[in-house]
Amino acid sequence: MIKIEKLHKSYPIGKDSLHVLKGLDLHIKEGEFVSIMGSSGSGKSTLLNIVGLLDGHDEGNYYLNGQKIENLDEKKAAILRNKFLGFVFQSFNLITYKTAVENIALPLYYQGMGRKERQKIAMQYLDKVGLKDRANHLPSELSGGEKQRVAVARALATKPKVILADEPTGALDSKTSHAVMELLKEINREGMTVFVITHEEDIAEQTDRIVRLKDGVIISDEKVNKSVNV
Amino acid sequence: MNFLFDKDTWQEIYSSIRKNKMRTGITIIGVMWGIFLLVVLLGAAKGVENNFNKLFGNFATNSVFVWAQQTSKPFKGFQEGKSLTLKVSDLESIKSEIKGLEFVVPRHQTQAMAINDFKSGTFGIFGDYPELDKVQKKDMVYGRFINDNDINQKKKVCVIEEEIYKQLFDKDVYPIGAYIKINDINYKVVGMYKEGQIGSGGPQGNIHIPFTTFQQVYNRGDSVGWMMITGKMEYDISQIEADVKLLLRNLHKVHPNDERAFGSFNLGERIAQVTGFLTGMQFLTWFVGIATLIAGVFAIGNILLITVKERTKEIGIRRALGAKPWEIKRQIILESVFLTSIAGALGIIFGGLVLMLIDATIGSGPDAALTNPTVDIPVVIIAAVTLVVLGTLIGLIPAHTAVSIRPIEALREE
Numbered sequence: 266m267i268k269i270e271k272l273h274k275s276y277p278i279g280k281d282s283l284h285v286l287k288g289l290d291l292h293i294k295e296g297e298f299v300s301i302m303g304s305s306g307s308g309k310s311t312l313l314n315i316v317g318l319l320d321g322h323d324e325g326n327y328y329l330n331g332q333k334i335e336n337l338d339e340k341k342a343a344i345l346r347n348k349f350l351g352f353v354f355q356s357f358n359l360i361t362y363k364t365a366v367e368n369i370a371l372p373l374y375y376q377g378m379g380r381k382e383r384q385k386i387a388m389q390y391l392d393k394v395g396l397k398d399r400a401n402h403l404p405s406e407l408s409g410g411e412k413q414r415v416a417v418a419r420a421l422a423t424k425p426k427v428i429l430a431d432e433p434t435g436a437l438d439s440k441t442s443h444a445v446m447e448l449l450k451e452i453n454r455e456g457m458t459v460f461v462i463t464h465e466e467d468i469a470e471q472t473d474r475i476v477r478l479k480d481g482v483i484i485s486d487e488k489v490n491k492s493v494n495v
Numbered sequence: 496m497n498f499l500f501d502k503d504t505w506q507e508i509y510s511s512i513r514k515n516k517m518r519t520g521i522t523i524i525g526v527m528w529g530i531f532l533l534v535v536l537l538g539a540a541k542g543v544e545n546n547f548n549k550l551f552g553n554f555a556t557n558s559v560f561v562w563a564q565q566t567s568k569p570f571k572g573f574q575e576g577k578s579l580t581l582k583v584s585d586l587e588s589i590k591s592e593i594k595g596l597e598f599v600v601p602r603h604q605t606q607a608m609a610i611n612d613f614k615s616g617t618f619g620i621f622g623d624y625p626e627l628d629k630v631q632k633k634d635m636v637y638g639r640f641i642n643d644n645d646i647n648q649k650k651k652v653c654v655i656e657e658e659i660y661k662q663l664f665d666k667d668v669y670p671i672g673a674y675i676k677i678n679d680i681n682y683k684v685v686g687m688y689k690e691g692q693i694g695s696g697g698p699q700g701n702i703h704i705p706f707t708t709f710q711q712v713y714n715r716g717d718s719v720g721w722m723m724i725t726g727k728m729e730y731d732i733s734q735i736e737a738d739v740k741l742l743l744r745n746l747h748k749v750h751p752n753d754e755r756a757f758g759s760f761n762l763g764e765r766i767a768q769v770t771g772f773l774t775g776m777q778f779l780t781w782f783v784g785i786a787t788l789i790a791g792v793f794a795i796g797n798i799l800l801i802t803v804k805e806r807t808k809e810i811g812i813r814r815a816l817g818a819k820p821w822e823i824k825r826q827i828i829l830e831s832v833f834l835t836s837i838a839g840a841l842g843i844i845f846g847g848l849v850l851m852l853i854d855a856t857i858g859s860g861p862d863a864a865l866t867n868p869t870v871d872i873p874v875v876i877i878a879a880v881t882l883v884v885l886g887t888l889i890g891l892i893p894a895h896t897a898v899s900i901r902p903i904e905a906l907r908e909e
Contacts, residue, residue: 319815319903339820339898347817358812358906362510372816380503423817 266330266426266458267293267316273324274311285311287481288325293460295426298453300461300469303478309462310431312478316460317350317429318342330426347375351420355432357412359404359419366391366400369419376423390418394448410441417448427458434468446471508830518805519834522798526838526882527845529791533784533878534846534870540780542853542865544773557597557732558630560760561739562721563747570750579747579756581719588746593738595730600626603709603720609702610676611663618659619701620677622709622720630723638671638686645685645705652708653677654686658700677702680712732763788882796889799831803893810897811905820898827897831890832883839879846870 274286285308293299303309314320315327318337327334330349337345351372352358359368369387378386391397394414396407404412413433420428430449434442446468453459453473461472469475470489477485512519563579586599603622608615627633628640636657645652653675655663660670674681682704690700709715726735740757743749749756803810810823850868857865 314903317815319906320901339814343814343817343819346815352815354906358808358815360809360812362515367510371813374503374507375813375817375819375822380506419816 266295266297267291267460268328269316269325270327271325272312272315272322272327274308274315274320274322285481286315286322289481289483291476291483291486293427293458295458296453296456298450298459298461298473299476300463300472300474301476301478302463302466302469304464306480307478308481309464309478313429313431313460313462316427317352318346343375347372347423349426351423351425351428353413353416353420353428353430353433355435357404357409357416357436359412359415361404364401364403365396365407365415368404368415369422372419372423386422387418390422391415393421394418408441409437410444413437413441413445414448417445417452421452421457425457427460428452430459430461432463433461434463434465442468504826504829507826508833511826511830512834515802518798518802522795522831522834523838523841525794525798526791526835526886527842529787529794530839530842530875530879530882531846531849532787534843534875535849536780536784536787537870537874538846538850538868539853539865540776541870542868543776545866545868547769547773548866556763556766557726557728557730558762559724559726559732559736559739560721560762561724561736561743562758563743564755564758566749566753567755568750568753570753571748573748577749579749581722581743583717583719585743585746586719586722589724589739589742592742593735595727595735597725597727598626598630598723600624600630600723600725601706601719602627602722603706603713603715605713607677609659609663611673614663616659616662616700620709621701621703622706622713622715623703624706627703627723630725633686633688635686635688637669638684640686640688641703641705646707649707649711650705651680651682652685652705653682654688654703655684656690656700656702657687658690659702660687662700675702677704678712726763733761736761784878788878789885791882792885792889795831795835795886796892799827799890799893800896803827803897806897807900807905811900811902814898814902815906823898824891824894827894828887828890832887835883835886836879839882843875843879846875 269289269291272286272289272291273284275282275284277283289312301309301312311320315322316329318329318334321337329345332345334345359365360371363371366384366387369390370383373383373386388397388400391400394417396411396414396418399407399411399415404415407415413436417428417433420430428449433449434445437445449459449461450471459472461468463469472489474486474488476483561581563581565579566573566575566577569575581601583601586601589599590596601624605620606617607620608617609620623641624646625640625642633640633654638654640654641652644650655670655675663675664670664673670684670687673684675684676682682702704712710717724735724739726732736759740754740759741751743757744751744753747756810818813823814820847870850870853865853868
């Protein structure tokens with residue numbers, strides 16, 4: 266599903282440049298539940314941005330769903346994002362003046378789906394995350410956990426191939442964190458590839474595979490012993 | 496262009512506008528003010544122009560008034576300070592000697608009390624020929640102006656201004672055929688006209704009687720009070736003025752360079768000055784109007800730029816969710832077009848209301864400062880469309896800014 270070969274990325278800082286990713290190789294198959302671990306500055310957010318087509322890479326190859334990603338203009342990137350990727354952010358990133366159901370329907374709007382159908386699908390996903398009764402609430406009227414569940418529903422609405430979650434529990438307490446992780450696990454059990462970025466050990470341990478990043482290189486890539494969780 | 500008719504496009508715009516009331520309000524006020532000012536300015540300028548047209552409109556524009564004064568130079572044995580009087584014979588000389596004349600109309604003028612029953616007033620009394628009606632158009636309400644028959648038979652008839660009717664007659668009384676008494680002589684009223692704006696001889700209005708009657712009643716012999724001379728369109732009225740005065744100096748044995756012996760008032764020159772003033776004022780109005788519009792356009796651009804800055808994150812989210820750059824641009828531009836159109840319409844409406852208010856308060860009656868202030872609808876619509884188009888072009892800048900920020904940077908913004 267996601268295949269990365271010798272990926273390099275550097276950011277210019279003034280006259281110098283900061284080499285953030287130093288030749289990553291990573292292969293994530295369909296249906297995997299992977300977490301990227303690393304402290305801040307390890308390059309994990311940069312990796313997510315590149316994988317999420319929010320940023321380009323300098324060197325190496327990146328295949329998404331078998332398609333080689335290169336020379337993307339913004340329009341193509343937008344279409345691919347809409348088609349293949351669903352985002353869940355640490356700060357939820359819901360549109361503040363839209364209700365829960367409108368937020369979920371937004372990516373469908375950009376797919377060109379009709380209003381009624383959009384509304385119907387959005388309600389289905391809202392029901393799936395257990396917030397059907399909150400459909401017409403604005404994000405400011407929802408709790409942190411509820412906001413993140415709306416964000417997950419929004420990520421799912423377009424039936425993407427991969428869910429990219431950037432510190433999905435970073436702004437939540439342990440109880441709601443748990444609920445959100447349970448939701449992600451459930452989505453994964455239904456066959457969705459889920460890609461989580463975190464710096465919290467206990468969050469990473471709930472995934473199937475942990476990739477540890479340090480200073481722009483992968484230092485370990487191991488399967489979590491399933492029996493621990495079961 | 497399908498998206499223009501897509502309900503969803505407008506739903507998006509509507510919700511974005513409705514949920515950002517402050518921003519919407521400021522944009523609308525800015526644009527509305529620009530259009531409002533333009534409408535009121537143009538209307539006011541038109542009102543002033545109408546006012547001038549009303550003042551001069553009933554005069555032939557290439558006219559000059561000539562009257563006799565006193566000599567200021569000794570000549571042919573006469574001391575300076577000799578009083579001069581225009582004669583009827585001068586008219587004939589002028590008519591035969593000067594080229595390019597349309598009319599030469601002699602007039603007499605005095606002031607007297609006019610009485611009707613128990614009502615009276617002091618008015619300007621004029622001795623006139625029928626030709627006056629051609630030089631200074633009389634807008635007759637009832638009856639007629641003086642005719643040749645009145646002149647030939649020295650009839651005791653008079654034509655009155657509406658103002659005099661108001662003072663001497665009861666309301667709703669038909670004045671034609673009534674008699675009013677001036678200096679103990681009864682004159683039959685044969686006509687009434689709407690008051691003009693200039694050329695008023697009396698403090699409270701004008702009464703016109705036949706020239707010949709005036710000569711006889713006031714014992715003026717063959718003298719002429721003053722004369723109105725109208726030139727043909729293709730002749731220069733200033734040249735006619737100079738020629739007439741030179742001829743008069745010659746006829747009356749006055750020093751050829753004695754400029755003060757005969758006075759004159761060149762209406763043509765005055766009107767040319769006023770026309771120049773009006774042209775200048777229109778230029779100023781347009782200049783201010785267009786400057787205001789440009790300021791309005793920049794205001795829109797500025798607000799949109801702030802808006803985009805404020806919405807960076809939202810735009811980032813939308814793009815992460817799969818909005819194409821063009822879709823983002825389109826929404827920003829449509830929002831601006833929608834807002835400016837609404838604001839422009841409101842500006843036109845309010846401007847129109849203010850003009851109506853001006854019209855209702857100071858826009859009518861003889862003392863009106865502005866007469867019938869109006870703006871041409873096409874002009875206003877062109878202005879509004881210009882504003883919208885320029886606003887959109889300016890709106891392209893923030894729209895471009897919005898999509899040039901990488902979504903990842905936009906999302907980082909807190």
